Amino acid sequence: MSSSSSHTEGLVQTVGILTIKLIKGTKLKNADLIGQSDPQVIFTNGRQVAKSKVIDDTCNPDFKGENLSLCIESKSIPIKMHVVDIDTFSEDVLGDAELSISGLKSGADLDVRDIPLNTEGSITIALSYTSLVEEKVDEELDKLRSGQVCVDCGNKKIEWASVSLGAWLCIACSGVHRSLGTDISKVRSVDLDVWGDEQKKGMLASNDFNSVFEGGIPSSVQKITPSSSRDEREKYIKQKxxxxxxxxxxxxxxxxxELVNNARG
Ligand SMILES: [Zn+2]
Structure with a gap:
């Protein structure tokens, strides 16, 4: 690890606990030739895994309110849900889905959701979230963000940032940054993630950042705008x-x- 990137890498921290109450499955795919599926629901969040009990021989399982829990490092990252049919000799996939947890408030009432699978059928769950950190607007970070624009498309609505680059981003450009991998850009949510002091210190004014990263932009290249398509963004951001x-x-x-170091001075 280089000295420049170690400044911006905060320790992984659990910010809260997500409790998933499993209610039922409805019209799940039948993967068994004899009888019906034996479904199990598996939730993953990074390397963490939580598995339900297996319910035998039904495409409409009643999970009887089984509670599973996961530690959350960032509410901005969706939880993956994977439903499998457990057989003696094989494990067939019944479907997948993703759960967004960014809107969950600590200590709020159960959030009941019927989640459609990408195959057929759905899983009904109820979510609750307990925050382990104080959830409030980070005023220091909010102040740093004020007046800045997305360094790539110029959007004034900044909800994301690349902490490795020190760059403010809009939601659309942050998606492209994430797809480039963390070697190129480490993306964090301004409002949902907990930031370390070093990460805040590493953020740059968008103009200063672009004087380095776009200081030699050829006149033939057209800068992207907030209304650019995903393809246009991808092309531009990869080139950049x-x-x-x-x-x-x-x-x-x-x-x-070297460019990041230059921009940071
Ligand atoms: Zn943007």
Missing amino acids: YVELAFADKNLKATKLE
């Missing part, structure tokens, strides 16, 4: 951060890291 095609040539920097 993977190929470093728009960087200020006077800096003679050839690596992403």
